Each structure stands twice: as structure tokens, then as C-alpha cells.
Amino acid sequence: GPVMVNRFPDQEVDLPILTRSADVNLTRESFPECNQTRLGLYPVVDSAEWLEFLLPAGVSTIQLRVKDLRGADLENEIKQAVEIAQQYECRLFINDYWKLAIKYGAYGVHLGQEDLDSADVDAILKAGLRLGISTHCHFEVARAIQYKPSYIACGPVYHTNTKQMPWIPHGLDGLTYWRKVLNYPLVAIGGINHERIEGVTKTGVDSVAMITAITEADDPEAATKTFLEIVGN
């Protein structure tokens, strides 16, 4: 039957699963720039201190998403996070602050759709950093693919209180749809927790990103280890 897909904010659209024609083949092989590495569990955190805490548990992909620091404090946080990530050989993506990510040699940069307007993607790729892009609908996916990122994040899978967005959650059906039409490294994000992680993993996404299920767990380290067993790293 049809899968509910959010084509526009605040509007559910009945969309049948479409079959790709043979000549439209969005595969990993079509994009040599695309990172072939499966990213596995992908915690998103707001401080270098979190890296210190989570990387010893075995996390090998992480995102630093700082929202409340500016100037020297921001720069310091990014510098510290890069140092910790290098120590543990962890893939660290910096959210939004692409110039600082280049300056300190982070593994990659994660950009939202608004960040794409101002970021110099060529500079990011030329500096040898990986690129990840957030998407929420067909238009954003089509836009993201033009930048040949290492992965595309699909969200929100479930309702999330962590970020205000106009998007209706994709649910597992929506995620399955994206998995079906995009042969491209996919990161699932939004409202994923202990109860939901197994279902999300079964859709075949390459990676599962989480914030509160880790940062607000009673025991973040134990939660991380459990999630790592399910998703891998």
C-alpha cells in the first residue's frame, strides 16, 4: 500500500512507492566522493566533555553540535573535541562551523539545509573533510545529493522534543521508503530511543543518530554500549 511521506511541512501526502527507472541509479558507486564507511551508532553531543565520556565506550562516529558558545569558547570546544577524537581514532563531524572544522582538522562537517546556503562546500571537500547533510523531504534530498555528501541524514523518524521542526515524522514506513529509493549512506535521526532502535536498524539504514536517548539516559555509558551492540560502530 501507499507510504505516508511528508512532502511539505504540516501536510501528509499519500505517495505510492515509486520504482526507479534503470537509468536513474543513485548508487554509492555513482559518487566516488561518497564515504563507503558504514558509520554505525552516531551520538550527537554538545560538548567536548561528552566525547571524553563516550569515546572510551567504543563510539567511533560522533557529532559535535554546539549551540550556545561563541568566539574563543566555541573555538576551544571544537579544538578540544578534535584532539579527543584523534586520540580515539573516532570520526568527528562538526555541526555547522565548517571553517573551524577545517582549521582544526575534524573528520567531517555536518550541515543543515540553512547552513548549505552559506557554507563553502568546495572548501570543505578540498580540505579533505567529509560532508553530511540533513534532509526532511524529497526536495531536500534532491538538493543534498548534488553536493555528493558522505551521508544523508533522514529525519525526523519519530517526534522529537530536541529540535523544533515543521516536519511530520517519517516513521519506519517512511524510512523504509528512503532506504528503497536511495542507495546512498543514510543516517536515521529523530526520537530514536531504546524501544525504537531495533526497528530503525532493521530498515537497513547505515547509521542511527541519537541525542537524548544517550545524553539523558540514567547511565549514558551503559546506554551507549547497549546501542553499540544493536547498531554496531
Ligand code: 3NM
Ligand atoms: N535533527 P533526539 S532530529 C538535531 O530530523 C536533530 O533533522 C533532526 O534528537 C532532523 O535523538 C534532531 O533527542 C534531534 O530526538 C534528535
